Amino acid sequence: xxxxxxxxxxxxxxxxxxxxxxxxxxxxxxxxxxxxxxxxxxxxxxxxxxxxxxxxxxxxxxxxxxxxxxxxxxxxxxxxxxxxxxxxxxxxxxxxxxxxxxxxxxxxxxxxxxxxxxxxxxxxxxxxxxxxxxxxxxxxxxxxxxxxxxxxxxxxxxxxxxxxxxxxxxxxxxxxxxxxxxxxxxxxxxxxxxxxxxxxxxxxxxxxxxxxxxxxxxxxxxxxxxxxxxxxxxxxxxxxxxxxxxxxxxxxxxxxxxxxxxxxxxxxxxxxxxxxxxxxxxxxxxxxxxxxxxxxxxxxxxxxxxxxxxxxxxxxxxxxxxxxxxxxxxxxxxxxxxxxxxxxxxxxxxxxxxxxxxxxxxxxxxxxxxxxxxxxxxxxxxxxxxxxxxxxxxxxxxxxxxxxxxxxxxxx
Amino acid sequence: xxxxxxxxxxxxxxxxxxxxxxxxxxxxxxxxxxxxxxxxxxxxxxxxxxxxxxxxxxxxxxxxxxxxxxxxxxxxxxxxxxxxxxxxxxxxxxxxxxxxxxxxxxxxxxxxxxxxxxxxxxxxxxxxxxxxxxxxxxxxxxxxxxxxxxxxxxxxxxxxxxxxxxxxxxxxxxxxxxxxxxxxxxxxxxxxxxxxxxxxxxxxxxxxxxxxxxxxxxxxxxxxxxxxxxxxxxxxxxxxxxxxxxxxxxxxxxxxxxxxxxxxxxxxxxxxxxxxxxxxxxxxxxxxxxxxxx
Numbered sequence: 135x136x137x138x139x140x141x142x143x144x145x146x147x148x149x150x151x152x153x154x155x156x157x158x159x160x161x162x163x164x165x166x167x168x169x170x171x172x173x174x175x176x177x178x179x180x181x182x183x184x185x186x187x188x189x190x191x192x193x194x195x196x197x198x199x200x201x202x203x204x205x206x207x208x209x210x211x212x213x214x215x216x217x218x219x220x221x222x223x224x225x226x227x228x229x230x231x232x233x234x235x236x237x238x239x240x241x242x243x244x245x246x247x248x249x250x251x252x253x254x255x256x257x258x259x260x261x262x263x264x265x266x267x268x269x270x271x272x273x274x275x276x277x278x279x280x281x282x283x284x285x286x287x288x289x290x291x292x293x294x295x296x297x298x299x300x301x302x303x304x305x306x307x308x309x310x311x312x313x314x315x316x317x318x319x320x321x322x323x324x325x326x327x328x329x330x331x332x333x334x335x336x337x338x339x340x341x342x343x344x345x346x347x348x349x350x351x352x353x354x355x356x357x358x359x360x361x362x363x364x365x366x367x368x369x370x371x372x373x374x375x376x377x378x379x380x381x382x383x384x385x386x387x388x389x390x391x392x393x394x395x396x397x398x399x400x401x402x403x404x405x406x407x408x409x410x411x412x413x414x415x416x417x418x419x420x421x422x423x424x425x426x427x428x429x430x431x432x433x434x435x436x437x438x439x440x441x442x443x444x445x446x447x448x449x450x451x452x453x454x455x456x457x458x459x460x461x462x463x464x465x466x467x468x469x470x471x472x473x474x475x476x477x478x479x480x481x482x483x484x485x486x487x488x489x490x491x492x493x494x495x496x497x498x499x500x501x502x503x504x505x506x507x508x509x510x511x512x513x514x515x516x517x518x519x520x521x522x523x524x525x526x527x528x529x530x531x532x533x534x535x536x537x538x539x540x541x542x543x544x545x546x
Numbered sequence: 547x548x549x550x551x552x553x554x555x556x557x558x559x560x561x562x563x564x565x566x567x568x569x570x571x572x573x574x575x576x577x578x579x580x581x582x583x584x585x586x587x588x589x590x591x592x593x594x595x596x597x598x599x600x601x602x603x604x605x606x607x608x609x610x611x612x613x614x615x616x617x618x619x620x621x622x623x624x625x626x627x628x629x630x631x632x633x634x635x636x637x638x639x640x641x642x643x644x645x646x647x648x649x650x651x652x653x654x655x656x657x658x659x660x661x662x663x664x665x666x667x668x669x670x671x672x673x674x675x676x677x678x679x680x681x682x683x684x685x686x687x688x689x690x691x692x693x694x695x696x697x698x699x700x701x702x703x704x705x706x707x708x709x710x711x712x713x714x715x716x717x718x719x720x721x722x723x724x725x726x727x728x729x730x731x732x733x734x735x736x737x738x739x740x741x742x743x744x745x746x747x748x749x750x751x752x753x754x755x756x757x758x759x760x761x762x763x764x765x766x767x768x769x770x771x772x773x774x775x776x777x778x779x780x781x782x783x784x785x786x787x788x789x790x791x792x793x794x795x796x797x798x799x800x801x802x803x804x805x806x807x808x809x810x811x812x813x814x815x816x817x818x819x820x821x822x823x824x825x826x827x828x829x830x831x832x833x834x835x836x837x838x839x840x
Contacts, residue, residue, distance in 0.1 A: 176658070178766050180666045318811060345811035349770035351761045354561050355805040355813075358554060361686070374668040378762050382670060386677055386688035407670060 161238045162210065162474045167203060169464070170215045170239030172229035172254065174246050177221025182401060182453050183246045186269055188446050189457025190214055190243060196431050196458075203465050205472055212461065219245055223253035230257040239263070240476055243460055246453070248272030248290070248321050255283050264480045266463050268456040271420075273324040276500035283501040284483050286459045286492070288508050290321050291328030293418040294369050296508055297395035298332040300527045301367045304538055309337035313365035313391075315344040315356045315380075317372030325371045325397060341365055346372050351379050357389050367393045377402040377417075385411035385543075392539030395510070400451045405513050405521030413515045414540040418508050421452040421492050422525050424533045425509065431462060432491040459492035512536060553684040558802035564691040566798025568756055570791045571698040572771055573778035574705070575749035581784040582722040582742045583638050588649040590775055591768030592656035593747050597622050597754025598763035599664055602671045605758070611671035614755030615697050619748035626747025630740045638739055653768065660765035671758040694756040701752050705745070706787060718742055777821050 161168040171190065174183030191214070197203065198211045215237055219226035226245050233239040234257065242258050244251050244267020251270025255278070258265040264282045271290040275283065301310045314329055316322040323345075333340055341363055344356045353370075360368055368391045370380045377396045381404060384394065399417035423439040432438040438458070442450040463486055468474070471482035487496045493506035507528055514534060515521040524534035576590050587593075600621055601614025629652065637648045675689035709715035720728040721738045729735050753771075757763060778797060782789030797817060804816035 177661065178666050178764075180661060182666075315810070344809070347811065347814045349767075349814065351767070352565065355558070355802055356810060358557050358561075358686075359806075362554065375762055375764065375767075378668055378670055382672075382762075383688070386690065387686045388677055388679075402668065408672070 161240050165202075165208070165210050166213045167210045167241070167468070167474070168213050168215060168237075168239060169241050169243050170217075170230075170233035170237060171243040172217050172219040172226045172233070172245050172250070174221040174250065175216075175218040177219075179221040179246050179250075182269070182451075183221070185451050185453040186246045186457045187216065188442070189268070189450070189454035190461060192442060192445060192454070193431070193458035193461035197461060197465055200431060203468050205468050205474065210468075212465075214243065215239060219250060221247075221250070223250050226250045227253040227257055230254040234258070234261045234263055240474070241265075241464065241479065243457075243464075244268055244270055244285075248275065248324075249319075251275060251283075252320075255280055258282055262476050262480075264467075264476060264483055266460045266483065268460040269453060271324070272320050273327065274320065276498070276502040280501055282480055284463070284486075284497050285502050286463055286495055286506075287420050287456050287503060288506055289502045290324035291331065292508050293325045293328060293397050294371065294395050294508075295328045295332045296510055296527055297369065297393070297416055297418065298329060298336060298338060298367065300510065300536070301393050302336040302338060304536075305366065309333075309339060310366040311363075312338055312340045312367050312369060313342035313356075313360050313363065314340060314369040315342070315346055315353060315372070315376075316370075317346045317376055318348060319373075322371040322373070322376075322397075329369055346376065351375055353379050353383050354387065357383055357387050360391060361387070361389050365391065367391070367395065369395050371397040374398050374402040377404055378407060381408045381412050381415060388543040390540070390542045394540065399511075399513070399523075401453070405515070405523070409521065410515050410519050412513045412521065413546075414537055415513045416510050416526070416536075417513070417523065419452050419511055419523075420506075420508065421455045422509050422511055422523065422531075423450070423455075424525055425493065425531050427489055427491055427493050429462060429488075429490045432458065434491050438491050455492045459490045459495065462490045462492075463488070463495055553681060554806060555803075556681070557685045558806055559799055560685065560687060561691075562799030562802040563795045564687070564695045564798070565801070566795035567695040567698045567791070568753060568760070569771075569774050569778060569798065570794025571702060571749060572753045573775035573782070573794055574702060574787065574790050575746040575753075576775045577779045577782070577784055577786075577790055578718075578749075579742050579746040580779060582718055583634070583739055584642065585634065585638065585645040585649065586642065586776070587746070588646060588772055589653040589656055589768075590746075590750060591771035591773075592653050592660070593622065593626070593750035593768075594754040594757065594771045595763050595765065595768045596625065596656065596660060597751030598758040599660065599669075599754070600751065601755035601758045602669050602763060605671035611673055611755065611759050612693070614671070614758065615701075615752050618751035618755040620751075622751030622754075623744040623748040626744035626750075627740050629747070630743040634743055635736070635739065653772075657765050657768065664765060666765060668762050668764045669758075670762045673759045675759075688760070690760045694760050697752065697756060701749065702787070702791065705749070714738070714741055777817070780821065781824050 173187050194212045202209045202211045217229040219229055242263050242265040246269045248270040251267050259280050259282050266284045268286050271287050273289050273291045316326040342359050377398045395416040397418050404412045423435040425435050428434050439450050466488055467482040471478040495503050496505035498504045509525050510527040511523040512526045513521055514524050526532050526536040597618045600618040601611045604614055605611040637645045673690045678687045717733045717738050721735050725735055778794045781793040801817055805813045
């Protein structure tokens, strides 16, 4: 009786072992290259998660319908397995593990947000799975020596760098006085580090340096300081909440500052929610549809925006555009590697040097894209109160002239 | 900084008071149902946010969001009563831990439902109210904040009068004092509980509508409001309305000054430190009293 039990448990252990190891087979099936992605379809990142997924899907459809990926003389098509990570880093890491060891995925696309990418990167690295991500910009992702992580976007510390440099340029090359308020999360603090660097290089002085608690949606104290100390530039980064709060309270408290630069205005739909009060705000963006980069699949930004709007019913935010670009990078790398060997694809990715509608893509050894500057757009409104975002810096892509300094509230 | 620019102190005080009054309204609701039903409602903040969304949707459909302070509490009252009938009545006689668990569950459910229904975007409603300048425009007060404080006070006063004068108000107070005795004397405590929870939800609705006008709302932003009101109630004690109002304003002012003197990053930390100190002090006082009684 006892021996029977032992034999039974041995058999069942063996069965479990087999069933878990048998499933991992290579994930290029027939004429399909299967990519995996954990993405936030529910939870607090769900809106941006959906933008990311739409961006991925749009590129998959486009590449597949335009001839697919040619490897070894055969044509393959992309397919993506998605799992919902519920905006939860722990869940994202589990799902990455599941995609790789159970579903046998050999190539990954990134999730939404720096935090979730940070959770997944150690997993993909462990299994040597190349991951192209489009929505994790935190600087710490690129300093850990990851070999299989590639980001098509510019790192977080460059987000508002261009704003400081523009302000210094307008000040005749002399340093400016900066007031800054950043939320205490990884991303915003990276943006802050970028400002510190830019200030040091340009000889600018930081006179207010506030760190906003996460649960706070009141910036009145910071703005009172700004009113008293009259800096030349006010920089704010605190995700959507930060951008919306800043514009609301600046307008309510009639804070006059010559330049206001922020992140996440796109996601905040700043001009839609605030109308004319958001006028003259400068916003850092990874991409804007009026940029004149080109590629064979989406032609250019304007065409991409039109096609995207036709398919999904809204204007593409940059989160969607960069996600589409990730697939263009994968296609290019597969074709150059001419193989599905993970190592070879990884090397091909590292050697990427291409232009997409989203911008130039070339990876530094850390995995971040170094060939695409951030752009700044300014919210500009006409008399009827209709507002538009226009690129004003860097000058090469500017579609409108920067309005500087911001007119005083008493004259608006 | 505070000494360099003296006007900042005035600004900080006024900002803090206006902020505190709004928080005191939420805390008052919490104190009320805590006192009557002995339930700590973790979902308090989520009820606030739900109230905010009601005002926001009115704003989207072209109705001025200020009307939200009337519409939102009416809807929220029924939400509260419904919630009581579905969940709270099953935990009301149990110990505190079970009610905390139950309301924590409700909180998570509400967050996810709101996220599902309204999306994860941060939104706000614009009131279009201007700004008041004081002291040669050295002190600036957004009218939306003044409006919020005014409405909060108005609702608090109405509620106090209602509690004192109306039949239901008296029944609620009686139940809070001694539920069993009230029952024996013919008070339908079940009804009183439902009404109390409804009134609390309605207060949350008012506060939510005001927050959508003054700040921003997001499905996951409820917890800070729960914590803040919990703190105010702890400091003030139960059934002590002037205490709630005072501790709300006091905390608001303290917070603003902590921001200027210690820096924004220590603002919340300073408030929590104060809470710990107050709790320790209260315990100390209590133990002395007990000794005295011996």
